[in-house]
Amino acid sequence: MPWDNKLSIVGIGPGDPGLRTLRAEETIRAADFVVGYRPYLDLISDLLPGKRVFSSGMGREVDRVKAALDFLEEGNVALISSGDPNVYGMAGLGLEMAGEAEGSVEIVPGVTSFTAAACRAGLVFREAVAVISLSDLLTPWTAIEDRLRAAAELHLPVALYNPRSKKRDWQLLRALEILGLNRVALVAKNVGRPGEELIWTGSDRLQEDVDLRERIDMNSLLILCGRGAWRGSVASGAKINVVGIGPGGSGELTREAEQLLRRSVRIFAAGRYLQTAKEISPAELISHQGPFPERMRARFLEARETAIQDKTASILTGGDPSLFSSAWRVLEMAEKELPVHMCPGVSAFGALAASAGAPLVNDFVLLNEAGAGDLSRLANAGFGAVIYNARGHEIRPLLEEIDPLRPCALGRDVTRAGQEMMVMKAGDLAEANPSGHRYTLLVASAGSFLQGGRIIVRRGYENKYSY
Numbered sequence: 001m002p003w004d005n006k007l008s009i010v011g012i013g014p015g016d017p018g019l020r021t022l023r024a025e026e027t028i029r030a031a032d033f034v035v036g037y038r039p040y041l042d043l044i045s046d047l048l049p050g051k052r053v054f055s056s057g058m059g060r061e062v063d064r065v066k067a068a069l070d071f072l073e074e075g076n077v078a079l080i081s082s083g084d085p086n087v088y089g090m091a092g093l094g095l096e097m098a099g100e101a102e103g104s105v106e107i108v109p110g111v112t113s114f115t116a117a118a119c120r121a122g123l124v125f126r127e128a129v130a131v132i133s134l135s136d137l138l139t140p141w142t143a144i145e146d147r148l149r150a151a152a153e154l155h156l157p158v159a160l161y162n163p164r165s166k167k168r169d170w171q172l173l174r175a176l177e178i179l180g181l182n183r184v185a186l187v188a189k190n191v192g193r194p195g196e197e198l199i200w201t202g203s204d205r206l207q208e209d210v211d212l213r214e215r216i217d218m219n220s221l222l223i224l225c226g227r228g229a230w231r232g233s234v235a236s237g238a239k240i241n242v243v244g245i246g247p248g249g250s251g252e253l254t255r256e257a258e259q260l261l262r263r264s265v266r267i268f269a270a271g272r273y274l275q276t277a278k279e280i281s282p283a284e285l286i287s288h289q290g291p292f293p294e295r296m297r298a299r300f301l302e303a304r305e306t307a308i309q310d311k312t313a314s315i316l317t318g319g320d321p322s323l324f325s326s327a328w329r330v331l332e333m334a335e336k337e338l339p340v341h342m343c344p345g346v347s348a349f350g351a352l353a354a355s356a357g358a359p360l361v362n363d364f365v366l367l368n369e370a371g372a373g374d375l376s377r378l379a380n381a382g383f384g385a386v387i388y389n390a391r392g393h394e395i396r397p398l399l400e401e402i403d404p405l406r407p408c409a410l411g412r413d414v415t416r417a418g419q420e421m422m423v424m425k426a427g428d429l430a431e432a433n434p435s436g437h438r439y440t441l442l443v444a445s446a447g448s449f450l451q452g453g454r455i456i457v458r459r460g461y462e463n464k465y466s467y
Contacts, residue, residue, distance in 0.1 A: 011110020032075030127228025138460030232331025244345020357454030
């Protein structure tokens, strides 16, 4: 039975206030109680005056959820998760422990660290990316190795979370050994926080250079490039901006994106994205017609003309620019001409996951339609998987290759007018045989189950705590 009050599990982004979404800020301001890990609460201290605040230390996730549920009897509660709640965050545990109150819980997606780091570094994933945590506190190391091998076999770019701590100093070397030499690597420390540092290196040097490895800690993540990864030059403060506007609604804009759109004198995008800009910006809004490469070239040339006049122009992408977007085309055309800034956004996978519940809180992989054939190999390794731009006639054959009991979600126009969403087991979704195009297909991580029409994935806390 739902409570009258609401528990919001809120993603606050990596730390930079500019990377919070408008919806996240509004949700926290509307809460009577705010619950979180103390360092994360420090990142949103400007939103806390007048709130009743409960904090606890590292490893006390269950205590925080229990406190949030207790407060729910008295008022609205915001349970804080850094980055996105579905990326090694609090979404799964919060929904699972909510029990009868599950209907009163909402997930507010946020910008996650690996996409923020990619945007800061000018890195774009055009085909796929796997996201793996090297912490074996909640996941057996044998399962982590299976996923590393699957990613290596398919030569996927890999974002490694929790790469190294004072007590865990061998896992990173083992992961690098499995993933192989000669990969371009990005070490990102304190993304979106004071002391941010981006280091381009290689997987071979990481194996050889002890001093470099020792600079990597729990505030770091690594991205190892693979098939379809593309790197361009970016600069903060550039007059040409590639802006991720999130999945659709203006509430999913980051504060930085909102400010860039307000400063822009010209904004270029497909018509469906310009509607979001129209709500907040007085800029001239321009949508070109014709074949896609020609449209992108026209957008860039007009944005360059604007920048030469020392005025700000923005080119919009849906979701996040680093994920399967046209950002790489802009960076390629801008190479050696004018600097470009990439503004991160809430991804389409984050919005779909939040709408479906908590399906991706363990390791997962993102694929564009060209990588759909890898789904069964990756799902069998325990990954959650998201396929962008799936077409209806392709969905049934894909799902017939995985466990028919694995929970799935299929969405289109998530957070926009006309949103479509189906949440069910893989076998049932295959039998439904959806038609159409522009779907995003999500296959939940291993250990997932359906509860109250939502997907929940256990992170492994049940092995450490009784709840």
